[in-house]
Each structure stands twice: as C-alpha cells, then as structure tokens.
Amino acid sequence: MTASDEPSDRPLLEVRNLRIEFPTRRGTLVAVDDISFAIAPGEVLGVVGESGAGKSLTGAAIIGLLEPPGRIGAGEILLEGERIDKLPYEELRKIRGKRIGTIFQDPLTSLNPLYTVGEQLIETIRTHLPLGETEARARAVNLLEEVGIPAADERIDHYPHQFSGGMRQRVVIALALCAEPRMVVADEPTTALDVSIQAQIISLIKRLCRENGTAVMLVTHDMGVIAETADRVAVMYAGRIAEIGPVTEVVKHAKHPYTHGLMGSIPAIGHDVDALTQIDGSMPRLNEIPTGCAFNPRCPKAFDRCRVERPSLMPAGRSSVACWLYEDEAKEAAHGG
Amino acid sequence: MAEATIAAEKPAEAGNGNDMLLEVDGLVRHFDVSPPFLNRVLERTGRRIVRAVEGVSFSIRRGETFSLVGESGCGKSTVARLVVGLYPPSAGTLQFEGVDISSPRARRENPTIQSRMQMIFQDPYASLNPRWRVADIVAEPIRVHRKGVSRTDVLARVGELLRQVGLSASDGEKFPHEFSGGQRQRISIARALAGEPEFLVCDEPTSALDVSVQAQILNLMKRLQKRLGLTYLFISHDLAVVYHVSTIVGVMYLGRLVEWGPTKELFGAPRHPYTRMLLDAIPDLEMSGRARIPVAGEVPSPIDPPPGCAFHPRCPLASDRCRQEVPKAVGSATAAVACHAVEEGRLPPWHGA
Numbered sequence: 001m002t003a004s005d006e007p008s009d010r011p012l013l014e015v016r017n018l019r020i021e022f023p024t025r026r027g028t029l030v031a032v033d034d035i036s037f038a039i040a041p042g043e044v045l046g047v048v049g050e051s052g053a054g055k056s057l058t059g060a061a062i063i064g065l066l067e068p069p070g071r072i073g074a075g076e077i078l079l080e081g082e083r084i085d086k087l088p089y090e091e092l093r094k095i096r097g098k099r100i101g102t103i104f105q106d107p108l109t110s111l112n113p114l115y116t117v118g119e120q121l122i123e124t125i126r127t128h129l130p131l132g133e134t135e136a137r138a139r140a141v142n143l144l145e146e147v148g149i150p151a152a153d154e155r156i157d158h159y160p161h162q163f164s165g166g167m168r169q170r171v172v173i174a175l176a177l178c179a180e181p182r183m184v185v186a187d188e189p190t191t192a193l194d195v196s197i198q199a200q201i202i203s204l205i206k207r208l209c210r211e212n213g214t215a216v217m218l219v220t221h222d223m224g225v226i227a228e229t230a231d232r233v234a235v236m237y238a239g240r241i242a243e244i245g246p247v248t249e250v251v252k253h254a255k256h257p258y259t260h261g262l263m264g265s266i267p268a269i270g271h272d273v274d275a276l277t278q279i280d281g282s283m284p285r286l287n288e289i290p291t292g293c294a295f296n297p298r299c300p301k302a303f304d305r306c307r308v309e310r311p312s313l314m315p316a317g318r319s320s321v322a323c324w325l326y327e328d329e330a331k332e333a334a335h336g337g
Numbered sequence: 338m339a340e341a342t343i344a345a346e347k348p349a350e351a352g353n354g355n356d357m358l359l360e361v362d363g364l365v366r367h368f369d370v371s372p373p374f375l376n377r378v379l380e381r382t383g384r385r386i387v388r389a390v391e392g393v394s395f396s397i398r399r400g401e402t403f404s405l406v407g408e409s410g411c412g413k414s415t416v417a418r419l420v421v422g423l424y425p426p427s428a429g430t431l432q433f434e435g436v437d438i439s440s441p442r443a444r445r446e447n448p449t450i451q452s453r454m455q456m457i458f459q460d461p462y463a464s465l466n467p468r469w470r471v472a473d474i475v476a477e478p479i480r481v482h483r484k485g486v487s488r489t490d491v492l493a494r495v496g497e498l499l500r501q502v503g504l505s506a507s508d509g510e511k512f513p514h515e516f517s518g519g520q521r522q523r524i525s526i527a528r529a530l531a532g533e534p535e536f537l538v539c540d541e542p543t544s545a546l547d548v549s550v551q552a553q554i555l556n557l558m559k560r561l562q563k564r565l566g567l568t569y570l571f572i573s574h575d576l577a578v579v580y581h582v583s584t585i586v587g588v589m590y591l592g593r594l595v596e597w598g599p600t601k602e603l604f605g606a607p608r609h610p611y612t613r614m615l616l617d618a619i620p621d622l623e624m625s626g627r628a629r630i631p632v633a634g635e636v637p638s639p640i641d642p643p644p645g646c647a648f649h650p651r652c653p654l655a656s657d658r659c660r661q662e663v664p665k666a667v668g669s670a671t672a673a674v675a676c677h678a679v680e681e682g683r684l685p686p687w688h689g690a
Binding site for chain 1: 518550551552556574575576605615623633635
C-alpha cells in the first residue's frame with residue numbers, strides 16, 4: 001500500500017475548504033460544502049457516494065471544468081503547492097492534459113467520432129510535448145500498446161466507432177496518459193462497462209499508477225471498485241465528506257452511520273441475508289439540506305445535537321469521521337497524543 | 338367490488354398438479370439487420386442476422402425467482418421480451434401453466450394469461466409517461482384488464498397499490514418528474530401489480546439506481562413476492578444482486594444458456610469456465626486478496642458468433658472439439674452445464690470451493 005495515513009511532506013494535490021455553488025433565482029445552492037482532502041504522489045484516492053453527492057463536481061472543479069453557472073464559491077485547490085483554482089482559462093488549459101489527465105465515464109462521448117484515434121492521440125501529445133509528427137506517432141503506438149490494445153500500429157488509424165466499449169475506454173486512458181501527467185482524475189471510468197471488462201480496466205489503472213507513480217482521484221459509486229483499487233477512500237454525502245480513511249478501515253470498519261448503511265445495502269455473494277440493510281428515505285435535494293448533520297433525518301443514531309450543529313471531520317481510529325458519535329473518542333485521542 | 342379488487346393478497350395457489358408456471362423450450366430469436374435488397378445486390382453482401390437468442394430452455398416454478406445473468410449483448414433482455422410477448426419467437430415454445438403462448442395469435446386467444454404477467458423495466462425515467470399523473474399510470478392496467486370497474490374503486494385500488502410499494506395514496510396526484518429514481522421504480526412496480534399478476538418479468542429493475550435505493554427496491558420486491566406469492570423472471574448483469582434474489586440462476590453467453598442451477602450451488606461451485614470468469618471478475622469487497630484468473634477478451638458479436646462453443650476464444654480450457662462442436666447442456670432440469678471440458682472431466686477444481 002502506497003498510502004500514508006498522514007499525507008507525505010508535500011501532497012501532490014490539496015483541496016482546502018472547497019465550496020461549489022450554483023446561483024439560481026431562488027438563492028444559491030451549495031452542491032459541495034467545505035470539503036478538504038489531499039492526495040499523495042502515487043496514491044489512489046477513491047471518492048464514493050450516491051448520485052448527487054457532489055463527487056463528480058469535485059473532480060470537475062479540480063480540472064477546472066465546472067459547467068457554468070456552477071462556480072467555486074470558496075476554498076482553494078493546490079497542485080504541487082501551486083494554486084490552480086484561480087488560474088485564467090488559458091493557463092489552466094496547459095495544466096489540464098499536461099499535469100492532470102482525465103478519464104470520463106462514457107468513452108464514446110470523450111472521443112471525437114470524426115477523427116481517428118491516432119489523430120486524437122498525436123494532437124494531444126504534440127500540444128503538450130515538444131515532439132515531431134513521427135515521434136508523436138511512435139509514442140501514440142507505444143501508449144496504445146501499454147493500455148493493452150492488440151495490433152496497436154494498425155488500430156491507431158481506426159475511428160472510435162470501430163472499437164468496442166472496453167477498447168474505447170483503453171483509448172481514453174491512453175489519451176489521459178499522453179503527457180505523463182502526475183495526476184489523473186477518473187470519473188466513473190468503469191461504470192459503462194461489463195464486469196469482465198471492468199476488471200481489466202481496474203487492473204490497468206492500478207498497474208499504470210504503480211509503474212508511473214501517478215496519483216489518481218477515482219470517482220465512483222461502486223464500493224467494489226474502490227475496495228479493489230483505492231488506497232484511501234472519501235465517502236461523500238450531500239456535498240460533504242462523511243468519512244475519509246484507509247480503504248480497509250472504511251470498508252471493513254465503517255464508522256459513519258451513513259457509510260455503515262451504505263456497506264450493508266450492497267448485496268454480496270456468499271452473504272446470506274433475507275433483507276438488505278436499508279437506509280430509509282433518500283439524499284436531500286440541494287435546496288432542502290437539513291441543518292446540523294446532513295444525514296440526521298435518515299440516521300438511526302441521530303440525537304439532538306446532530307439536528308442543530310454540523311459536525312466537522314474528527315479523527316476516529318485510523319479514519320476521520322464527521323459524526324458527533326465520535327466526539328469523545330476524538331477528544332480522548334487529542335488529549336492522549 | 339372493493340373486496341374483489343383487494344383480493345390480490347393471496348398466497349400461491351398450490352396443488353393444481355403442475356407447479357411449473359412458465360416453461361420455455363428451445364427459444365430462438367433472430368433479428369434481421371441486413372441492408373436493403375438493392376444494397377445487398379450492389380455490394381455483393383449477404384444477409385446479416387443477429388442471433389440474439391439461440392435455443393434457450395428453462396422452466397420457472399411457481400413462487401420462485403429465476404434469474405438470467407450475463408454481459409451486455411448476451412440476449413438476456415431479449416428472452417425477457419419474448420416471455421412477455423413483446424417479440425414473437427423465431428422458433429421454440431413458451432408455455433404458461435401448460436398453455437401454449439408461443440405465437441402472438443395464441444396470446445390473443447388467451448387474454449387472461451397475458452393479464453397475469455407484467456414487466457418492470459430498467460429505466461424508471463423512460464418507462465413512465467411524463468404527461469400522465471401517477472394515479473393514471475398505475476390505473477392503466479386495471480382499466481385495460483378489468484373493464485367495468487367503477488372510477489372510485491379504481492382510485493381506491495390505486496391508493497392501496499401506492500401504499501403497498503411504500504408511497505402514499507396522495508402521491509397519485511403528482512407527475513413522474515416529481516419523484517426520484519427509486520420512487521419512480523416503486524411506481525413502476527405499483528403499475529405492474531395493478532393487474533394482479535402472478536408472474537413478473539423484471540429487466541434490470543435496479544441497474545439505474547444507487548446502491549442504497551437498490552437495497553430498498555430489492556427488499557420491497559422480496560417482501561411483495563412473499564406476501565402476494567409472485568413468481569419472478571429476473572434479468573440482471575449484477576451477480577451479487579442475482580445471488581441475493583434468486584432461487585435458480587441461469588448464465589447466458591451469446592444467446593445460449595451455458596450453465597444453470599440453484600443459486601448456492603452455482604455460486605459455490607461454478608462449473609462453466611464462463612461462470613467462473615464472471616465470478617472472478619467481480620471486485621472483491623472483502624479484500625481477501627484471493628487469487629483470480631485474469632479476465633481476457635471481450636464478448637464477440639452475435640452477428641458472427643464463433644463456431645463450436647461460442648466461449649472458446651476466451652476459454653482457458655478450449656480444445657479442438659470446442660472449436661467445432663456446440664456443447665449440449667448436460668445435467669438435470671434444475672442444474673446443468675454446457676461445456677465439453679466438464680463433460681470430458683478436464684475441468685480443474687474451483688479455487689473458491
């Protein structure tokens with residue numbers, strides 16, 4: 001495990017108190033509310049949560065692709081110690097692709113259907129690296145081989161529609177890795193794929209990160225994918241981080257009642273239960289986020305304080321949890337240490 | 338009248354001799370995707386046939402859940418549509434309680450049978466008419482199948498159905514867009530139950546939902562099955578969901594059932610190399626660090642499936658016989674596998690056993 005519980009001396013990416021908001025006629029909606037985390041070089045941070053939890057928005061904010069009217073309301077994003085959230089568009093364009101690669105969910109929409117795969121790869125390579133046409137092409141073929149596309153020197157001249165879904169996602173990964181970025185934001189990279197293809201893509205992402213020391217922010221709703229791939233995991237709920245910690249800790253000893261419910265609601269082979277754990281209700285809409293802890297109306301363990309005061313992340317065991325249940329433990333740890 | 342419409346809450350009628358509700362034998366469905374005749378002549382190409390379902394046989398016992406699992410393009414959804422009659426089969430027979438319903442004509446002649454089966458679709462956004470109120474959506478099967486029921490009785494029944502799926506009767510006044518994905522799927526279930534069916538065909542009913550909502554829907558479906566004595570044909574690509582809901586599981590690959598058996602046996606000791614590959618491909622939530630067979634290759638096109646066993650290009654056990662001869666399912670009606678390697682005893686033991 002490359003993960004460290006306390007991020008190494010200088011994290012590759014640091015997000016501090018990030019807030020993403022959408023101004024509307026009826027007031028400002030806060031989609032991501034005061035979240036902070038860091039990713040170390042070579043580390044895979046899984047970000048998991050249900051639809052609308054704000055996980056994809058966080059990814060989009062990091063690569064500077066928030067769709068207006070969405071905007072960063074507060075907080076900062078630092079890449080290798082340098083602030084990138086306030087950069088002008090052109091500056092950010094140079095970072096995107098060169099220092100941060102992206103992999104999106106649907107490989108068909110992230111490739112241009114009118115250009116061959118090779119043209120797209122070569123264009124990206126030449127935008128970011130000082131290479132000539134032939135050298136760029138050689139690199140593109142290498143990349144395609146690296147991501148496991150057979151007969152790469154022939155396939156490079158094919159159009160995206162001539163590839164199957166799994167192969168297309170490999171091409172997208174090759175595109176993301178063109179300029180040897182230090183960091184990759186992967187937003188649901190395996191969601192559109194069949195399980196057998198998904199397994200191949202997961203092991204590919206893992207291998208590439210290990211070999212190149214690339215840090216990955218892996219956004220997904222699939223806890224299984226996180227358990228296989230990530231070193232650390234952040235669980236998001238209603239735009240906030242409910243729990244963040246080493247993946248074994250979060251998966252096996254979930255602390256936050258939401259994480260606990262989430263893990264119990266996943267059916268598992270060999271695990272015989274008559275009924276799955278059920279979290280009643282659904283995630284609140286952005287204009288109806290309750291005061292206090294956002295999870296309190298659905299929480300089986302909620303008490304008075306949860307309804308009034310919002311908990312911030314506090315240490316609990318090897319993870320950090322935003323839940324008042326762990327306040328005593330956190331205080332003790334603070335005094336003890 | 339209200340009594341009669343509420344009578345849906347009854348256990349499965351036992352003891353009518355035949356406890357097989359649905360029997361499917363040699364079901365085949367081909368789709369012709371050829372270019373037009375003139376193009377075929379000019380371009381000198383032949384017909385192109387998608388062999389979506391290529392001889393599938395199974396039977397479903399009353400009160401049980403039979404699941405079909407497989408990757409995209411394996412034909413599982415086509416089987417679901419054939420069973421409810423959305424497509425006529427190209428060959429093969431379908432029997433419901435021993436009555437033949439293979440052809441559209443046979444279905445027209447047995448309208449009561451058609452009203453006893455309903456379908457739940459994958460996408461709760463596409464399967465509800467956005468311009469209808471929920472009460473009208475849920476009432477439609479009652480109006481179609483139970484003509485002559487008064488308006489107040491229909492409304493009472495709709496309210497009861499909505500409560501049964503965990504919504505409130507007043508939700509009937511709303512439009513589908515006012516509900517979340519999980520609530521919409523509840524509406525779909527209420528609509529399916531409105532005609533008082535005994536048999537529900539569920540085509541990936543939870544694939545579009547978040548896990549916590551999926552748990553709610555799966556729990557609801559299990560509860561309803563127990564209370565109303567329903568029989569399910571459950572289609573899914575998610576092996577864990579299938580493990581959770583099914584009595585019998587059938588694994589499909591390129592239009593054929595390659596292995597089927599009682600859930601625990603199939604998952605505990607899978608025999609077909611494809612079943613094993615699927616099970617190995619599931620991300621491991623337990624993080625036991627178990628050794629896994631690396632997954633290779635992709636599902637070939639059903640337009641031009643490989644000869645012999647369709648799985649042979651990806652199979653670690655493929656022999657010359659596998660490349661030429663289509664394996665037949667060997668076993669009983671409850672558990673069988675179609676694989677030459679199993680038949681010849683070349684199968685290595687399963688690591689999970």
